[in-house]
Amino acid sequence: MASPILKNKRGITLGDKIQDFSFESTHGPLTLSEHFNGGGGILFSHPDDFTPICTTELGELARLDNLGEFSRRNVKVIGLSCNDVESHKRWIEDIKAYSGEDVHYPIIADKSREIAVELGMLSSDDLDKAGLPLTVRSVFVIGPDLAIKLTLTYPASTGRNFVEILRVVDSLQLTSYQSLATPVNWVKGEKACIVPSVSNEAATEKFPKGFNIVDLPSGKGYLRFTPDPSA
Structure with a gap:
């Protein structure tokens, strides 16, 4: 059984650090820090195994993972739903058949819903055959220090846009070491904005x-663009 994730119950907000926790997965027993291995990570939850939208999502996640889109960013991905390990493993065969991709990332088996409860992933609108709540399509981008850098929540009816999630990771990584913020629709290589706290001289x-x-x-000179220093 997973150990407690948070000492309090107020829910997850940006900047919160989650305590390392253990779980059963398609790769065997793991902890979050073992899987992330000193880098950042993205935790994705999905409502249920053997469902159409989840199958397309995890197939696309496998494609991007196999292309190295996450490893080149030093980010590991991991899935989660309230199914057991054997269900996940059987479902992976469907994902492979649909997408043509091998699934190399682990999927957490949270049948007890302990992790989902702690991370606020459960939906009162979507229930399984036993009447228990299913997980929504949550996304947690987690830093190497296990701090929450981004949260996204999608309803069960809407598949996620993984290109957008990669864009956000690029933005978070750039702005973590530069006094910059990324403007609307920014993608890696485009101009970024200098934050207001930096003077023109600096x-x-x-x-x-x-x-x-x-x-x-207004004449205030607050909108300042500079080329992406990482490009």
Whole structure:
């Protein structure tokens, strides 16, 4: 059985650090830190095995994982639902047949729903045949320090956009070491915004590629773009 994830019960918010926890998975017994292995990670929950939208999602997740989209970002992925390990393993054969991809990431078996309860993943609108709540489509981007960097929650009827999730990971990684924020629809390689706390003088030193200040009616000079320093 998984150990407690949080000392309090107020729910998960950005910046919270989750305590390392153990679980059974398709890769055997693991802890979160063992799987992440010193890097960041993304925890995805799905409502149920052998369901159509979940099958398309985990197939796409396998494709991106096999292409190295997560490893090149030093991020590990892991799935979760309230099914047992044997159900997951049988379902993986369907995912492979549908997507043509081998599934190399583990899927957590949270049949007791202990982890789902602690992370606030359960939906009162979607129940299994026994009348128990299923997990929603939650996404937790977790830093190497096990701090929550991003949370997303999708209803069971809507499949996730993994291109968007990768975009967010790129943004989080860039802004974690630069005094930058990423604007609307930003993708890696495009211009980013210098945060207001950095003066123009400091920006000149920090960003050798230079920056431009957008001329706005207020004249405040707060909208400053600089080339992506990671590109």
